[in-house]
Structure formats: structure tokens, C-alpha cells
Amino acid sequence: MEFLNFVLMFAAAWIVLRKPEKERLAFRLLVTSVVIMVALFCLATRTALLPGVNY
């Protein structure tokens, strides 16, 4: 899934550089990338979502 995320970011940056009129598409790709990042981090830390220390 990390590979997919970098592909999405590459596509968004490419649009910003070469097809700036497609801002909506680029921003959607950006937001999708954010969502995937958050989901994957939560997946990896689901057994202890918060830092493992005393509070």
C-alpha cells in the first residue's frame, strides 16, 4: 500500500507541475494519500494506538 501511496503523490505532483488546470483531481489524490497514510499507521499500531508510556 505504501507503493500505491507514492504513486498517488507522484501523480498529484505531476498534475501540479504539468496540468495545473486539474487542481481538483490533484487535491483529491493528495487527500486520498493522507487517508491511506493515517489508515496504515493506525493498522500498524492498533494494539496500542497511543504511545506506550506512563501517563
Add this chain to the structure above:
Amino acid sequence: MRRNLIYTLLAVAVLVLAIVPIGTAVFVLGFMYGDSPCVMCWEQRTGMAIIALVGLFILRYGPRPKYIGLSVLVGAWGLFMGMRHVGMHAARDVGQGFSIEILGVHTYTWALFIYWVCIVTMGVLLTLLKEPELQAAPRRLRTLESAAAVVFLVVIAGNAVQAFASTGPPPYVGQGDPIRFSFNPRHWVWSLEEYSTAPVSLRGRWASEPPDVKVANVDPASGPLAGLPVLAVKSQTRISAPLRGTVTDLAYDAAGDRFLVTTQQGIYILDAALGRTLRYTIIDTGFSVDLGRFAGAAFLDPSTVIAVGENKSFVVLKENDKADADGNFRFFLESFDQFNEIARSRFGTVRARMMYTMSAAFDPATKSIYTVTVPNTKVKRLVVSRFDRRDMTLSEEFVPTLAPDAGLTFAGEKRSLDELYITGAAVADGKLYAISAAHGVLLTMDLASHAVVAAHRIAGLDHPVGLAIRGGEFYVADADGSIRIVDRRE
């Protein structure tokens, strides 16, 4: 002029972010040194790339509110990811960590710092912006800005290559313990391990509940040890001296023929009849080191006592008839002139780290303090920890086993001593005696062999909280101050 300066600074920031952490991570650490990020490092790296990408959006479309908002959100999330990751390793022994270091700092700690720098940088740029600089149409990128975009694309392409090799195409995801990076497909390992079933929790084992003697199963017939001999209660007495709170532990000093009793915050020296308070104080347990509730007590010498909290924090008091009452104001809540506080700190453990304790004992022969764990819903393990009196530091830990020649057997294949709920302990003649509120079991552990050499059931116990040895007798205390006296046997 001012606007151009801001965009120049932003372009430089994007370049630095793309080249230094993200580019270095993939081209130097990854392709040159074979480093592979763990799944958490991947997401931290992704977050940095996203912030750089948002910078490109601002260079092209101007500082629209949704870009600013998204960059702040990702920066804040990145800080959280950094804290979560650093929290796993920061408290290990000196020099330890996960994966490689850069300039003496591990990569996940750099990530925490970089996200902090990103947020600071965004704040600086925002303060320089003025509302009229918001624009609707895409900007024409200047040379430096175009260069930032091209560099970003190159760095992201490199990351895509590394991500494909290290983590694979969807639905594969990064691994908790990644293998070394290689361009050779035969060395690639694509994993789905992160999708495996696991309980979802906010704090995992760190959310262990504080101990409560009332949760112990007192049923003597369902204990983990089979066919235990019964020690009869030969007499009963009770603590008649007034106490503030309920009894949490009991100890005895033969030299002075006196008892030590702790309550949640109180430390009492009582006479041999348990009816008269010779001296006492109420500790301000929330001042300085958080002592929690006292659960263990012991004499360290005839005039020095220790009270240990459930969280293994402790206070050491020395009796002093002329203690400085004003000086002790900050330590105590009552009775300021009878003790000097000579130490207040914490016992650190290894095996017992995720468990609380409800007992403490002192062995004068080895000048050691002992604690025994109580199980909780997350961790169930009976661990004995020994601390050296000289530096109050962990010197030994062991998980007791049954001595082969003790004639002890478990009541079933899956039964263990971990089911016991030790609430009182005392040392005599090289043996640690521990009373369990669960099933009313008294263990005798040999401190040299770490084995349980005897075990008895004491009839009629009701959630005992303390154990003391007085000559040839055990004194087993309940929270209400009632005490059962039992003959001591091996």
C-alpha cells in the same frame, strides 16, 4: 517583492524537505546502505512527502485555506506518529534503538524533529502572508519553484521503487520488522502480517488496572496447587490502635518488639499488642514522586522503615524524636516531628514492569528488599524482584518454580503460580514467605534456588493484605485490622 520572498522560502523548504530527510532516506540509507523502513517509518516518511507536496500546491495555486489546513493537520499527525514511534524505544538502555542512527539519533526521532520544524516553518510563512496574496488562478512557476517540483518527483519516484521492492503492490503493506533492502527480487518479502487479527486498544498493556485485593478468588478448593496441607489459625487478634484508612501491610521488628502498619497514606509504628501507636505520620503521596497507595511495608533496621506503593515507588523514613516539623511540612500531611524522610524514589523492574505489587519484605542477611507482582487483566505472571538496599536498584528477578522434592503438584496442566495474588511477604532464614489473597495460599520460597519449597493453605482467610513473622508465628492481616495468627512451619 515580499510575495516573491515567501514563495522563494517555500520552494527552498520543499527542496530541503524532499532532499534531506526523504531523499536521503531512499537514495542513501535505502539504495546505498540497504536500510528498509518499518511500517511506521514508512508512514512517517509519507507524511513528510505529503507536507512537501502541499508546499508544491501552494507554490502553484497560492496559499488557499484548504492547503494550509491540510498541512497543519498532517504536521500534527506527523508529530503524533513521531511520539508513538519514539515512545517504543526512548526508554530503553543507553544506545539501544531500532534500525540505524544518523548523527547519533535514530531515524524515527529525526522524524519527530522534522515534523516539528515543518510546523514551525509553516507558522513563520503564515505570519508573513497577507490576505491579498491569495490568488485564484494557477501561478507561473519560477525556475527555483519548478526545480523543487522536479526534485520532488524524482525523490517520490525513488520512494515508489523502494516501496515496491520492500512492501509490494497493494494489498501488501510494510512490515514491523523489515528485511534489508535489495534490488534483487529473490530477496523481496511482501507481507500481509499487519492484517492479522489482533485486539484494538488505546494503550495495550500500559492500560493495566491498579490492583484490588477484592478481585482475588478466595475459594480454597479451586487454587492452582493440588492437595495443599492446611495450617490452622490458632488465635486471632486485631489492630485496635486508631488508623487513618484501612490496613495495607504489616511487618514486625524483633529488636524493638514493634509492628509496622501501613494504610493507603499512613505509616504507623505500633506496640507489640497492636493497641498503641508509638509514632506515625501521613505521607503526602502526591508530592514529588507519585507514591500512589501504600501496599507493602518493612523494617530496614530497628529505626528505619520503608513503605512501597502499588506502583513500586517507595519512601524511606528514619525515626527521629526531634525531627524538624517545619522542614517536614512538605513531606507529610500529619505528625511532622517523628520521622525524617531520607529517600523517596521508584523501584525499576524488568519482568515485573507491567504489573503492580501489593507486598514488600526486607532480608537483613543480604540487605535486600523484595516485592512480588500481582496479576492484572493484561499480564499474569508471578515475579519476585530483589532490590539492593545500598542503591535501591534491581539486583535480581525470578519467576519461582516448584522444587522437585517439595511434593507439590499443580491441579491441572494449565495451572500455574501466576494465578496467585500475593498481598503480603516476609523474609526469614533465607526464605521468602508470601501470602496470596487468592485461594488463601502461603508460599515458602527458597531465595537461593528460587524454588517454592513448601505451600500451605490457611483456613478461613478473607482477602488478606499483609504478612509478618513474629518468632515462630505468622501474622496475617486483613484490611479491617483483624489478624490471624498461625504457627510457622517449613
